[in-house]
Amino acid sequence: MKKIILSLIITTFVSFGFAQDAKKVQKYFDNKQLDKAKTEVDGLVEKNPSNSEALYLKAKVYGAIADSSGMQNLVQGDARAIAFDAVKTALNDSTNSKLTLMAAQDQYHALFNLYSSYYQSGAEAFNDAASSGEKAGYEKAMKLFEDANEVGQYIAERNFAKIGKVDTTLVLNIGKAALNAKDEASAIKYFKELADANIKGTSEGGSDGGF
Numbered sequence: 001m002k003k004i005i006l007s008l009i010i011t012t013f014v015s016f017g018f019a020q021d022a023k024k025v026q027k028y029f030d031n032k033q034l035d036k037a038k039t040e041v042d043g044l045v046e047k048n049p050s051n052s053e054a055l056y057l058k059a060k061v062y063g064a065i066a067d068s069s070g071m072q073n074l075v076q077g078d079a080r081a082i083a084f085d086a087v088k089t090a091l092n093d094s095t096n097s098k099l100t101l102m103a104a105q106d107q108y109h110a111l112f113n114l115y116s117s118y119y120q121s122g123a124e125a126f127n128d129a130a131s132s133g134e135k136a137g138y139e140k141a142m143k144l145f146e147d148a149n150e151v152g153q154y155i156a157e158r159n160f161a162k163i164g165k166v167d168t169t170l171v172l173n174i175g176k177a178a179l180n181a182k183d184e185a186s187a188i189k190y191f192k193e194l195a196d197a198n199i200k201g202t203s204e205g206g207s208d209g210g211f
Contacts, residue, residue, distance in 0.1 A: 018044070021040065022044065022053060025040045026057070028040060034064055052089070053090070055086045055090035056087060056102060058086045059087035059110035059114075060083075060106075060109060062079045062082050062083035062086065063079070063080060063083040066117060067117050080117060080118060080147070083114060084150075087110045090103075091111070111155060112160075112161070115155060118144050118151060119145070119148040122141050122144030122145040122177070125140045126145075126173070135181050138178075139177075139183070141173075141181075142177035142178050142181055142186065145170060152170065153165075153167075165197075171190050172194060174190045178190060
């Protein structure tokens with residue numbers, strides 16, 4: 001009996017400690033103190049590597065860092081890719097009611113932000129390439145648009161938003177970037193996706209707003 005009571009006390013203290021640490025991460029995030037938010041969330045995940053709530057917070061923080069030019073050096077590698085892996089792992093935990101509530105209240109910001117962020121960065125890279133005429137710029141734009149498409153299809157698969165199996169505007173942009181990058185094979189692939197979708201009448205259009 002004493003062991004059970006002791007175990008419950010320890011569990012309560014651990015849960016309380018996690019909740020306090022999570023609030024600290026969220027506070028720093030809300031105040032745009034991303035360096036402090038990263039330090040806190042990295043420590044939180046280190047102590048709770050399989051905790052889906054911690055991973056969801058990590059995705060939010062790393063996604064925001066990727067969007068901040070002055071903070072990107074805080075993360076080694078692709079901060080968006082790290083965030084996407086974290087949020088997918090978190091959302092795979094369908095039994096965690098606390099996570100479900102957290103994500104719903106947050107309107108799945110950690111995920112939708114990645115979609116819009118990749119898309120926006122792709123558009124900026126494309127425009128820069130159009131000005132400079134550099135092939136590498138178009139290649140960068142194509143990769144960013146493809147990453148946006150990967151996130152968008154995950155959103156669609158999980159029924160978090162209505163996005164067509166062929167996200168037409170995005171796929172068109174990938175094809176245009178590929179064409180300008182002289183990547184004919186990729187350009188043909190994506191333009192064929194658009195053509196097939198229209199011919200078969202299965203095109204569901206692009207994302208259904210909200211981004």
